[in-house]
Amino acid sequence: MDAVAVGNLSKSFGKGTAHRDALKNISLEIPAGSMTALIGPDGAGKTTLLRLLAGILTPSAGAIRVLDHPLPKEALALQRQIGYMPQRFGLYEDLTVEENLSLFADLHSIPHEKREHRFAGLLTMTALGPFRKRLAGQLSGGMKQKLGLACTLIHPPELLLLDEASVGVDPISRRELWSIIQQQVAGQKVTVLLSTAYMDEAERCDHVILLHEGEILAQGNPAQLAASFEGRAFVLENVPTAPRNLQAQIAQLPGVVDTVIQGDGLRIVMQQAEPPALPQKLTLYGTPKPVPARLEDAFVSLLFSRTTRHPIPLPPQRDIAGDDTAVVAVKDLFRYFGAFAAVKNVSFSVRKGEIFGLLGANGAGKSTTFRMLCGLLPSSSGTLRVAGVDLRTAPAAARARIGYVSQKFSLYGALSVQQNLSFFSAAYGLENPRKQDRMAWALEELELKDYAKMNAGELPLGYKQRLALACALMHEPSILFLDEPTSGVDPLARREFWARVNALAESGVTCLVTTHFMEEAEYCDHLLLMSLGEVLAQGTPSEIKAKARSKAHPTPSMEDAFISLIEEHEQASRRAS
């Protein structure tokens, strides 16, 4: 039996010039007890589809049946049987963990005598038991997300709709979220439909639906989808130089769909099932070996022909050897909030033109460190030198040399792209003709020309990200801070963003970045792994991975390394206390 059956469904928003088709004539079935992933670029219609299935949007045309309830007519009856977690699950932050659970138990009319048992089960599963009396607003990002999931599982539902449940969540919390979801499917026979930007999550589902501009581009079993691109994936192993340079060069070869850095090598996806023809000067790196295709290859390949992508040219190579000046130097940094030490004894340095990654679980002290480096938060003790300036004595001078892209959308939504650029250049004290030059540069280089007159609030997410980057670069900073810049951004837009960051680093801009995408950590020259306010490990991506090597995991991925190192540290510090 099908849990969800949708026929010729369309949904449009707005009237006149603001008219927009979010979904165009979609038909699909989801069998009961299965797990289905919705993937696709930003604005493909994933959230709209989930909201339609939850009965909180009315279709413009077409029929929807969910758990045998025709929608929107029987929305109320359906809502007794489903659990829906919106993208930003709004918990009541002034309510404790237990009070939030009680509220949802009340709303689902769960008898009082059954509650204690249910709550205990959910709290154990989410490991939130010790935080029962804590206000939801004081939980870390990962814990909030787990509580949100617990609230949607309270009745328990027959159908679970999850809209990017793991966005902005660190790898450990993400794994915990997934184990909860999989328990539901295995134990309770719950049907799950989830949207995600992580291809590894989609790979774990029974069925994948790829949406693009409101239409279904492909659907099927993830392994089968990947198999149809078999023979097109290759790996170039053990690249002696920084794989980043090589990546940009290979990406521009004819027939290449995708190149990503993977460990010490490169993974290349081709348009046809034939290996890339490496030019003479690159043959010394060896010959690409064929590897099995994966879902991400299918995703990128299917969208390759449909989206216009311009290669991002690399600036002429610089000779960075010997340029050992540390542009950021941090020594014995501490930061206390009351008696709580958010950052403990952190020291590191970043060289010019490096991409430096800051990794850690939610609440590890990354953001606090970032804010101190940007001069937004004073340190409790220790020295901080940014661009050769001591942040304690001359924060304003240091700030003129840095650019900052925050994880939240921090542009003026009601101003056009051009007005945002103009405002930020004025804020950085740029005067004409330099201001005109920089604005022209931003519109040209970041390909914002076609959107120059559009309000920033209406831009697609990928373009918002570009605009944020452009605004941070108006004054040509020598150091760029990127705080989770790709959170919630789809794989294609993420690749493009990283290509730009690479190009910036090549031109000599030092980039400091935080991310929860472990494959993005591979792009960094150096990594700093933080846990509970302390530095856990630092070094190149390979060095970090080497630390987590064990008999059970001879070749750990970055994600494996992250999880094992942090869990080890958390357990050790728990034993110590």
Add this chain to the structure above:
Amino acid sequence: MKTMRLTGLMRKEVYEIVRDPSSIAIAFVLPLVLLLIFGYGVSLDARRILMAEVVDHPTQLTASFLAELQRSPWFRPTIYPDQASAEQALMAGRANAILWLRSDFTRQAYSAGSAPIHLTVNGVDANQARLIENYVNVSWLLWLQQEATGQGAHLETPVAADARVWFNPALRSRDYLVPGLIAIVMTLIGALLTALVVAREWERGTMEGIMVTPVAKTEILSGKLIPYFAMGMGGMILSTAMAVFLFGVPLHGSLLVLFGTAALFLLTALGMGLVISVLARSQFVAAMIAIVTTFLPAFILSGFIFDIRSMPQPIQLLTHIVAARYFVTILQSAFLAGDVWPVLLRNVFGMGVLCALFLGIALLRFRKRLD
């Protein structure tokens, strides 16, 4: 409606009110400040009028008249040597009015039909100017009578006004401002606070989570209505207690009528708040709409400060859709006059119509949907 769902929503609302200082501030601190400002500070009476006095030819009689003015609580007299310097003081704002006793004051004081005192008033504030004029006239007549009685003579005045002031015999503007203020306080809690808390749920995304539960829209609306109704009645009790015990405003009407009409007004205000929250999904927009469409009209168009009958006809018509207009009238008559049934019924009817209208719109337009 299911009681478990409703009590769940109400309990949540109470936790939020108790733990979020900003709703307490809007519901209790802001009214307290308003009551204190209006109770102690703002007054429509002219007191401590700066009076410049110019006496051309001082005699015992002029001294006696000036002494009369000095005794009154309304005037703060200062003697100036001549009219020119007094005029300068008026220009500079050091005086509100000039009282000029000309050289023939003593001669003309007792003769009828002449004007022995000459008053110049700064007319920028028309209301205050009229008050000063009146006060001086009254003082003048009082003094004349005293003088006449002192000399055993009977004063001949063409018409002797024997004024009785009803309902507010002490003529204290505070006595009608403070009751009117209760309507403002309840508008704040009912409309502004309610619109804000619903918009906050949209902003934080909690509304989307609530919508996909089996909760009915009447339960969502009642879950907001009931806690804020209780809170508004709390504000009402606080304001009434302050009016009676702190400011000594007499309460002639019955408490039952007072609180019964207050409950009706509060429901109307809550209805307005809910209608706004259907339209506005950000706290900023909700606050702006609530202030412009509920709070300011309650201040300006309700008869709380400005008399409705002296407004132009179109504006007078407009006041009929301002719920506070009916409640201010009820409050002023309940405090100062007692339960005047014709007045009560007429205004209760007006409020009832608006209440049904707003709650009806809220119920019809609120949807468990995002589009």
